Structure formats: structure tokens, C-alpha cells
Amino acid sequence: MSLHCQDLTVTIGETTLLTETSFEVTDPGIIALTGANGAGKTTLLKTLAGRQLPSGGEVLINDRTPYEFDPTFRAEVASLIDTPPMARDMTLLEQLALVRASWGQSPQASFQSAEQTLQRLTIRGLAERFPYELSAGQLQLFAIGLTISRPYRILLLDEPERHLDTERVQTLLQILRAEAQAGSIILTATHRQEIVEGAGDQIHLSAA
Ligand SMILES: Nc1ncnc2c1ncn2[C@@H]1O[C@H](COP(=O)(O)OP(=O)(O)OP(=O)(O)O)[C@@H](O)[C@H]1O
Numbered sequence: 001m002s003l004h005c006q007d008l009t010v011t012i013g014e015t016t017l018l019t020e021t022s023f024e025v026t027d028p029g030i031i032a033l034t035g036a037n038g039a040g041k042t043t044l045l046k047t048l049a050g051r052q053l054p055s056g057g058e059v060l061i062n063d064r065t066p067y068e069f070d071p072t073f074r075a076e077v078a079s080l081i082d083t084p085p086m087a088r089d090m091t092l093l094e095q096l097a098l099v100r101a102s103w104g105q106s107p108q109a110s111f112q113s114a115e116q117t118l119q120r121l122t123i124r125g126l127a128e129r130f131p132y133e134l135s136a137g138q139l140q141l142f143a144i145g146l147t148i149s150r151p152y153r154i155l156l157l158d159e160p161e162r163h164l165d166t167e168r169v170q171t172l173l174q175i176l177r178a179e180a181q182a183g184s185i186i187l188t189a190t191h192r193q194e195i196v197e198g199a200g201d202q203i204h205l206s207a208a
């Protein structure tokens with residue numbers, strides 16, 4: 001399991017979105033991706049997720065070029081970069097169970113896992129709500145739940161702490177630590193010092 005970037009750059013026309021970036025990650029753990037506004041964190045995450053083509057250099061995940069429509073790549077890499085698709089007329093519990101079921105769990109196991117996910121996220125009491133009935137922070141917790149409800153070995157997160165209060169940032173960190181201990185590489189863009197301190201490592205991008 002590995003992330004590899006060598007002299008990676010992204011430009012669109014005359015605009016540089018990401019200046020030459022190199023790093024290698026091979027061990028499970030949480031890596032905080034830091035840098036000023038506009039430094040290229042989201043661009044790097046999108047490139048690793050196979051949603052943005054590099055302009056120069058090399059990017060490899062598990063020794064292969066990221067490509068979001070490759071089933072093997074999709075089975076290994078989960079990401080929360082933009083708001084994930086949500087069904088307006090399904091409850092939180094149903095949607096989390098649906099993700100589990102679509103990745104092969106039985107209906108009964110899917111609902112049990114979905115309840116556990118809500119519990120871990122401290123929103124068990126919102127199981128029967130619809131997404132439009134949530135606060136911004138609750139919606140963010142649900143988005144995290146949707147993302148971690150599918151299998152992965154590499155998790156790419158873009159400021160997962162957005163809208164979360166101090167206590168929920170700790171909840172998020174606990175979840176990320178557990179996922180890392182279970183063997184995943186977690187690369188998370190963040191502006192929060194608690195997450196940088198809670199991460200095992202840091203990649204800092206300098207502004208373009
Ligand atoms: N589609 C685009 N076309 C041109 N420039 C873009 C495009 N998307 C982003 N940029 C520019 O690329 C640079 C990097 O943007 P990016 O979103 O990756 O930064 P970031 O580090 O995630 O910032 P933030 O901390 O504000 O979320 C910025 O200067 C931004 O204005």
C-alpha cells in the first residue's frame with residue numbers, strides 16, 4: 001500500500017494549481033496535509049483520487065496511475081473531497097446501509113453496521129432523519145459516515161473538520177485513529193491544529 005508523488009505539478013492554462021510536490025507514504029497512519037489557502041491541497045487530493053490529471057511529474061497509488069473508473073482503484077481508495085451524493089428521500093440509516101449493501105454486505109448486516117457508524121459519529125439519534133433536516137455540522141458527520149461505510153485502504157479527506165465543534169473534531173480524530181490502526185493510510189487536508197497534532201505525520205505545501 002503506497003502513495004507516491006514525484007515532482008508532481010498541476011497547471012491549467014497559465015495558472016499553477018500545484019507546484020512541484022514529492023513525497024512517499026508506505027505505512028498506515030494519519031498524515032495531515034497542510035498549507036495556506038490556495039496552496040494546492042484540494043488539487044493534490046483530486047489528483048490522488050484520479051479526478052485531476054497531472055501536468056508534470058508522477059503520481060502513483062499502489063504503483064498504479066490513479067483512475068477513478070478503475071474498479072481495483074475504487075476498491076482501494078475512498079475520498080471525501082466534495083459533498084458526496086445524498087438521497088433526499090432516504091433516511092440517514094437507510095443511506096448508510098445502502099452503501100454497505102452496495103459493497104456486498106447482507107441487508108441485515110448493512111443495517112447493523114449503519115447503526116454502529118451513526119453511533120461512532122455521535123448521531124445515532126438522527127438515524128430516521130432526512131439530510132435536509134440536519135445542521136451543517138450534522139451533515140458533515142453524515143458525509144464522513146457515507147465515506148467510511150465502504151471498504152478502502154487509502155482514505156483522502158479534504159478538511160473533514162469543516163462545521164464541526166471542538167468535541168466533534170475529537171470524535172473525528174478518534175475515528176481516523178481507529179481506521180489507521182486497522183491498516184489504512186489517511187491523508188487529510190486540514191487547517192485545524194488539533195488534527196495536525198493528532199496526525200502521525202505532516203505534508204506541508206508551499207503556496208504556488
Ligand atoms: N479550476 C481551476 N482553474 C484555475 N485555477 C484553479 C482552479 N481550481 C483551483 N484553482 C487555483 O489553484 C490553486 C490551488 O487551489 P486548491 O483548491 O487546490 O487550494 P487549497 O490548498 O485546497 O486551498 P484552501 O485551503 O483554500 O481550500 C488556487 O490558487 C486556486 O485559485
